[in-house]
Amino acid sequence: MKITGLRARDVRFPTSRQMDGSDALNLGDYSAVYVTLETDGALAGCGLTFTNGHGTEIGVAAALALARLVVGRSLDEITADFRGFYRLLTQDPQLRWIGPEKGIVHMATGAVVNALWDLWARRDGKPLWKLLCDLTPQQTVDCVPFLWITDALTPEEALALLERHAATRARREAEMRRDGFPAYTTSTGWLGYPDEKVRRLCREAMAKGFTHFKMKVSPDTDANLRRAALMREEIGPQRRLSMDANQCWEVNEAITQVKALARFDPFWIEEPTSPDDVLGHAAIARAIAPLKVATGEMCQNRVIFKQLMQAGGLGYCQIDACRVGGVNEVLAILLLAARFGVPVCPHAGGVGLCEYVQHLAIYDYVALNPSLQDRYCEYVDHLHEHFVHPVRLANARYQAPRAPGYSIEMKPESLEAFAFPGGREWRS
Amino acid sequence: MKITGLRARDVRFPTSRQMDGSDALNLGDYSAVYVTLETDGALAGCGLTFTNGHGTEIGVAAALALARLVVGRSLDEITADFRGFYRLLTQDPQLRWIGPEKGIVHMATGAVVNALWDLWARRDGKPLWKLLCDLTPQQTVDCVPFLWITDALTPEEALALLERHAATRARREAEMRRDGFPAYTTSTGWLGYPDEKVRRLCREAMAKGFTHFKMKVSPDTDANLRRAALMREEIGPQRRLSMDANQCWEVNEAITQVKALARFDPFWIEEPTSPDDVLGHAAIARAIAPLKVATGEMCQNRVIFKQLMQAGGLGYCQIDACRVGGVNEVLAILLLAARFGVPVCPHAGGVGLCEYVQHLAIYDYVALNPSLQDRYCEYVDHLHEHFVHPVRLANARYQAPRAPGYSIEMKPESLEAFAFPGGREWRS
Numbered sequence: 043m044k045i046t047g048l049r050a051r052d053v054r055f056p057t058s059r060q061m062d063g064s065d066a067l068n069l070g071d072y073s074a075v076y077v078t079l080e081t082d083g084a085l086a087g088c089g090l091t092f093t094n095g096h097g098t099e100i101g102v103a104a105a106l107a108l109a110r111l112v113v114g115r116s117l118d119e120i121t122a123d124f125r126g127f128y129r130l131l132t133q134d135p136q137l138r139w140i141g142p143e144k145g146i147v148h149m150a151t152g153a154v155v156n157a158l159w160d161l162w163a164r165r166d167g168k169p170l171w172k173l174l175c176d177l178t179p180q181q182t183v184d185c186v187p188f189l190w191i192t193d194a195l196t197p198e199e200a201l202a203l204l205e206r207h208a209a210t211r212a213r214r215e216a217e218m219r220r221d222g223f224p225a226y227t228t229s230t231g232w233l234g235y236p237d238e239k240v241r242r243l244c245r246e247a248m249a250k251g252f253t254h255f256k257m258k259v260s261p262d263t264d265a266n267l268r269r270a271a272l273m274r275e276e277i278g279p280q281r282r283l284s285m286d287a288n289q290c291w292e293v294n295e296a297i298t299q300v301k302a303l304a305r306f307d308p309f310w311i312e313e314p315t316s317p318d319d320v321l322g323h324a325a326i327a328r329a330i331a332p333l334k335v336a337t338g339e340m341c342q343n344r345v346i347f348k349q350l351m352q353a354g355g356l357g358y359c360q361i362d363a364c365r366v367g368g369v370n371e372v373l374a375i376l377l378l379a380a381r382f383g384v385p386v387c388p389h390a391g392g393v394g395l396c397e398y399v400q401h402l403a404i405y406d407y408v409a410l411n412p413s414l415q416d417r418y419c420e421y422v423d424h425l426h427e428h429f430v431h432p433v434r435l436a437n438a439r440y441q442a443p444r445a446p447g448y449s450i451e452m453k454p455e456s457l458e459a460f461a462f463p464g465g466r467e468w469r470s
Numbered sequence: 471m472k473i474t475g476l477r478a479r480d481v482r483f484p485t486s487r488q489m490d491g492s493d494a495l496n497l498g499d500y501s502a503v504y505v506t507l508e509t510d511g512a513l514a515g516c517g518l519t520f521t522n523g524h525g526t527e528i529g530v531a532a533a534l535a536l537a538r539l540v541v542g543r544s545l546d547e548i549t550a551d552f553r554g555f556y557r558l559l560t561q562d563p564q565l566r567w568i569g570p571e572k573g574i575v576h577m578a579t580g581a582v583v584n585a586l587w588d589l590w591a592r593r594d595g596k597p598l599w600k601l602l603c604d605l606t607p608q609q610t611v612d613c614v615p616f617l618w619i620t621d622a623l624t625p626e627e628a629l630a631l632l633e634r635h636a637a638t639r640a641r642r643e644a645e646m647r648r649d650g651f652p653a654y655t656t657s658t659g660w661l662g663y664p665d666e667k668v669r670r671l672c673r674e675a676m677a678k679g680f681t682h683f684k685m686k687v688s689p690d691t692d693a694n695l696r697r698a699a700l701m702r703e704e705i706g707p708q709r710r711l712s713m714d715a716n717q718c719w720e721v722n723e724a725i726t727q728v729k730a731l732a733r734f735d736p737f738w739i740e741e742p743t744s745p746d747d748v749l750g751h752a753a754i755a756r757a758i759a760p761l762k763v764a765t766g767e768m769c770q771n772r773v774i775f776k777q778l779m780q781a782g783g784l785g786y787c788q789i790d791a792c793r794v795g796g797v798n799e800v801l802a803i804l805l806l807a808a809r810f811g812v813p814v815c816p817h818a819g820g821v822g823l824c825e826y827v828q829h830l831a832i833y834d835y836v837a838l839n840p841s842l843q844d845r846y847c848e849y850v851d852h853l854h855e856h857f858v859h860p861v862r863l864a865n866a867r868y869q870a871p872r873a874p875g876y877s878i879e880m881k882p883e884s885l886e887a888f889a890f891p892g893g894r895e896w897r898s
Contacts, residue, residue, distance in 0.1 A: 093567055100574070104525075139522035318572070319777065322773075349747065352749055353749060
C-alpha cells in the first residue's frame with residue numbers, strides 16, 4: 043500500500059461563544075489541522091492535531107511541508123523502520139531549523155504520524171490500542187525515537203520494561219474490554235462558567251458516576267478559594283478534586299497559591315507554570331510535597347518529559363496524543379514514565395483528544411503499568427458528535443474502542459460545515 | 471506614526487550548493503522570513519527571522535497571523551508599554567496554544583518585534599545599539615518580559631544590574647565607536663569543506679587578524695580528531711579553537727567525545743546535545759570542567775536560558791537575535807546572563823544574523839558587562855552583500871553600526887531575485 047497524497051484541512055468549532063475551554067490563559071475555538079493520507083488502495087489514514095482557533099492555518103502549512111517526506115512511500119517501508127522514518131520526518135536537515143521537534147511543526151508531525159498509525163491499524167483490522175498490544179517488545183522498541191533520551195532510557199532498558207508484564211497482558215486486555223479505563227471530568231470547572239452552571243454540572247457528573255473532578259484556577263487567590271469551596275461543597279470530601287492553573291503562575295507564586303489551596307485537598311496541581319520550566323516544576327514539587335504536580339499537555343517533546351522525570355518534577359504524566367510527534371514519541375514517553383514509576387493520566391478534551399488518548403491509556407495499562415491506582419484519563423464532553431467512531435463512556439469509564447484505526451476520522455459533513463473560513467458555520 | 475500594514479516575504483539563498491553552513495545535522499539554503507511594517511509616514515520597519523530553506527513558507531504564514539495584533543497600532547502606543555505589547559503578541563489566548571513562545575511562531579514573532587525596534591530606531595535617527603544605550607534603566611526594564619523568570623530575576627534586580635555600570639557607559643561607547651567588538655570566525659570549519667579549503671580559509675582568516683576559530687564536529691570520533699589536528703596545525707597552539715557539535719550527541723556520548731577532543735584545547739564545546747536538554751547540558755558541563763559548554767542558537771526562549779544558567783549548564787551564552795521573540799526577549803536573556811555572570815557570545819552567520827547581533831553585543835558590553843575578556847561575536851562571511859547597511863569588519867572586529875535602525879534592511883533587488891519560488895535565482 044503506497045501513500046499517494048496528503049491533504050490538510052483547517053477545521054474550527056466556535057466554542058469560545060459559550061466560554062467552553064476557558065481558563066487562566068486560553069480562550070479559543072477548538073480546532074484541528076486535519077490530515078488525510080490517501081493511498082493507492084481503498085483505505086485512507088486520518089490524523090489531526092488539536093489547535094485553538096487562530097494559527098490553525100499555520101499548522102496546515104506545516105502539514106503540507108511534510109508531504110514531500112511521506113508521499114510516495116509504502117506503508118510497509120515506513121513501518122519496517124518506523125524509528126528511522128520518524129527521524130527523517132523530525133530531523134530533516136532544513137526543516138529542523140524551525141524546530142527541532144517543537145511548536146506547530148512538531149504538532150503537524152503528530153497529525154501526520156498518527157495518520158500513518160491509523161492507516162496501519164485499519165489495514166490490520168484492529169483498533170490502535172490492540173495493534174500496539176500485539177506488537178512484540180522488539181517491534182515496539184523499533185518504533186521508539188531514542189535520540190537525546192538514552193541517558194535516561196536505552197533500547198535495552200525499554201525492551202526489559204516491555205517484557206516485564208508481558209505474561210499477564212491478556213488478563214488486562216480482557217479487563218479493559220469488559221470494564222474500560224477510568225475517566226475524570228474537566229467539563230465542570232471552566233473558568234468562564236457561572237457558579238450555578240458549575241453546581242449543575244457537578245451534580246450531573248456525579249450522577250454519571252464520576253469520582254474525580256477538575257477545576258481551573260487563576261492568579262486571583264480569593265476567586266480560587268471561593269470556587270474551590272464551591273466545588274468541594276458539591277462533590278464532598280471523598281471525591282477527588284484536581285486544580286489546573288494552565289501555566290498562569292510564576293514559580294514562587296505557584297508555591298504560595300498551592301499552599302493556600304491545600305485545605306481543599308487537591309489531588310494534583312496541574313500546569314503551575316511555564317511548560318518549559320523543568321527546574322521550576324521540580325522546585326514547586328519539592329515545596330508542595332506531598333501534594334503532586336501534573337503536567338504534559340503543552341510539553342513539546344520527549345526531552346522535556348525526560349527531564350521532568352529526572353528532576354522529580356512530575357507526579358502525574360499527562361501525555362497528549364498530538365502535541366508531540368504522534369504515537370512513536372508517545373511510546374517513548376510512556377516508557378520513560380514506566381522507567382521512572384510516574385503514573386500516566388492523559389490529557390484530553392479539545393476536539394478529538396478523547397478519541398485519541400483512550401487508546402494510549404489502555405495500551406499503557408495493558409503493556410507497561412499494570413495498576414489502576416491513581417490512574418485516570420481526562421474526559422470532556424464536547425464535540426464527540428463529529429467523529430465516525432466517537433468515545434463511548436459507561437460508568438465514568440472509557441469503553442475500549444472496537445473499530446479498526448485510531449478513532450480520529452471525522453464525519454464528512456462536519457469537515458464541510460466547520461471548514462475555516464469557507465464552511466457553513468463560519469460563513470453565517 | 472501608525473502601523474498600516476505587515477508584509478512577509480519568503481527569501482532563500484541556494485547556499486547548500488557549496489556546502490556552506492554544513493554541519494552534523496543541518497544542510498540548508500540560508501533563508502529568511504522577511505517582514506516589513508508599513509506606516510502612515512515615510513518610514514517602514516524591517517525585521518527578519520533566519521530559516522534554512524524548507525519551511526520558510528510556514529514562517530510567512532506565522533508572521534501574517536500576527537498582523538491582526540500589530541496593524542492599526544501606533545508606534546508610540548507600543549513603545550509606551552512594550553512589555554504589555556510583547557505579552558499580547560506572545561500570549562494571545564488562541565495563538566499561544568501552538569507555542570507558547572517556541573518554534574516557528576516565536577521566530578516569526580522575533581521578526582515582527584525586531585521590525586518594531588528597527589522602526590523605533592529609524593524614527594529616533596539612531597542605530598539600534600545606541601537607542602538601547604540611551605534608554606534609562608527604568609525604560610529598559612519596562613520593555614523586558616518577566617513572565618516565568620522572576621524566580622531568577624525580578625524587575626528590581628534588573629534595574630540594579632542596569633544601574634551598576636551606568637556611570638562608565640560613555641567610556642565604553644566611545645571605545646566601541648573607535649575599536650569595535652571582537653569577532654571570531656566560523657567560515658573556516660564547515661563539515662562539508664575539503665581539507666585544502668579549510669587550510670586556505672584558516673590562513674586567510676589569520677591574515678585578517680582573527681584569533682578565534684570554530685570547527686564543526688560530528689559523531690565520528692576519528693574524523694573529529696583528524697580535523698581538529700588539521701585546524702590546530704594551521705592556527706597554532708595560541709589561537710583559540712572552539713568546537714561545535716550542532717546537537718549531534720547523546721549526553722553520555724558528548725562527555726566521551728569531548729574527553730577525546732580535549733587534547734586539542736577547545737575554547738568551548740558548542741551545542742553538545744538537544745537544545746531542550748537543560749539537565750543534559752548541566753551534566754556535560756560538570757563532567758568536562760574546566761572546559762565549558764556554549765549554547766543558545768536554538769534555545770527557544772528566556773525560560774530555557776534561565777534554567778541553563780540556574781543549572782550551571784552554560785559557560786557561554788550564545789544569544790540569537792531572532793530565534794527568540796526579538797529585542798525584548800534578548801534583553802531578558804542579557805539581564806539573566808549579567809545576573810549569573812555568564813559571558814555573552816552571540817550566534818551569527820546565516821543571513822542577516824551578523825547584521826543583527828553586532829548591535830546586541832555592543833549594547834551588552836556598554837550597558838551590562840563591561841569586560842571584553844572571553845567575549846566574541848560570531849562572524850561568517852556570507853550574504854552580506856544583500857543588505858543596505860552590511861556589517862563592516864576591521865582587524866577582526868565588528869565596527870559599530872552608524873546608520874539608523876537595526877541594519878537588517880535588504881536591497882530591493884536581492885529581495886526580488888531570491889524570492890521563493892518566483893524569483894530569478896529560483897526560476898533558473
